Amino acid sequence: MKRFSEVLEMDIKQIDWNLAWQTAQRQRHLNRKAKGAVYWNRRARDFSDHQAHKSDYPHQFIRILNPEPGWRVLDVGCGSGTIAIPLANRVASITAMDFSESMLSILRQECAAKKIGNVKPLLAAWEDDWESLGIGVHDVVIASRSVNVEDLKSAVIKLNRFARQRVYVSAVVGDGPAVRRIINAAGRDYQPSPDYICILNLLYQMGIYANLSFTFHPLNRTYADYEDALNKSQWMLDDMTPHEEERLRNFFQDHLVRQNGSWVLPDVPPVRWAVIWWNVPDEDPSIT
Ligand SMILES: C[S@@+](CC[C@H](N)C(=O)[O-])C[C@H]1O[C@@H](n2cnc3c(N)ncnc32)[C@H](O)[C@@H]1O
Known part of the structure; x- marks a missing residue:
């Protein structure tokens, strides 16, 4: 009888998930314009309108989050407040970080209109030195659909450093909200993004046994x-x-x-987002 590793023709522990993620991100950026702040500034208004009025993703994400009233939350890549706005009255405070000034400007307007006083917008990037920006440790750190980094392992270590209790990230499942048929119809090849399975496997290799839930959105x-x-x-x-x-x-x-x-x-197939969460390990994890 063949062994498990022979059937797979590889030892799955040897897969470098960080490299897989990095390669896919680079390939994606070669094929599409790098998704810098300029890109997100341009998309801010449409993106925000869609999230606020047409998607029940925030509701489903917050149900999985199961917030506690005393939490101080750091929301990395918060956008225009997809999560921060509906979460604000369920937690003590939120530091809402994004590198897109247009996203943060919509967030500020929304907070003013809804009289939300416990959300603090912060213009910063994943790549910045968060310590020197005065971002302290928060009870919970979330990165909802915003893990736009090349070095995933460093990002996980960073998230752990700034979370006292727990980290939540959400990521695309398969094609996500992109419709392959539409992209092909324009005559382009579809370039899949690295999906949540890279994150889950990397966490496993780092000794972090994460929990996994999915949101579900039948697309119409x-x-x-x-x-x-x-x-x-x-x-x-x-x-x-x-x-x-x-x-x-x-x-x-x-x-x-x-x-x-x-x-x-x-x-059009339904869209799922993977919500991956874990308790912060006592020490920085390292790849085995
Ligand atoms: C898909 S949106 C998600 C927004 C919100 N968290 C949500 O779930 O709807 C991705 C967000 O991440 C931000 N972002 C992307 N790369 C970033 C980076 N390197 N540093 C900080 N923010 C970034 C974008 O500006 C954008 O607002």
């Missing part, structure tokens, strides 16, 4: 018309050429169906 992509469908697909296809736009317009004309007064792309 509805559009007012073909142009609306084109506009709402732009984020999947940076810098579309006129030729690609034409291909996509034709695709929507052929595939959208009328449903309850809107246009719908049928058979």
Whole structure:
């Protein structure tokens, strides 16, 4: 009978998950524009409108988080407050960090409009020296859909250093909200992002036995018309050429169906986000 490692044709403990993640991130940035602050500044308004009004992701994430009233939370890559805004009245305070000034500006407006006083926006990046920015240790650190780093292992160590109790990160599962069919219809190859399994396996190799839950979102992509469908697909296809736009317009004309007064792309698979959380180890973990 064959051994486990022979069936796999490798020893899974030898897989360098940090390198796998790093390679995929680099490849992704070569194929698409690097997702720097300029990119997120440009997307801030649309992203924020979608999260605030059309997604129940925040609700599902907070249910998994199960917050305690005394928590001081650090929200890394907070965006316009997808989690921070609905979480604010459930915890003591939130340091909401992001490198996009436009995201933080929407967050400030939302806090003012909702009279939220315990969220402190902070312009900073993953790559910054958080200690010198005066970011202290918080009870809980979250990074919701924002682990946009090349060195995943260093990021985990950093998250552990700034969390007293627990860390929560969420990451894409499979294709995530991107629709492969739409990307292919424009004539482009689909470049998958590294998904949550890299994080989970790296944590395992670091001796961190993380918990895993999934949010679930049956996707119903509805559009007012073909142009609306084109506009709402732009984020999947940076810098579309006129030729690609034409291909996509034709695709929507052929595939959208009328449903309850809107246009719908049928058979879009549901989206899941993986929420991975762990208790902070007493000492910095190291790869075995
Ligand atoms: C997909 S959004 C997620 C926002 C929010 N946490 C949520 O779950 O909706 C990713 C966020 O991470 C921020 N971000 C990306 N790379 C970053 C970096 N290197 N440092 C700080 N923030 C970053 C972006 O500006 C953006 O607001």
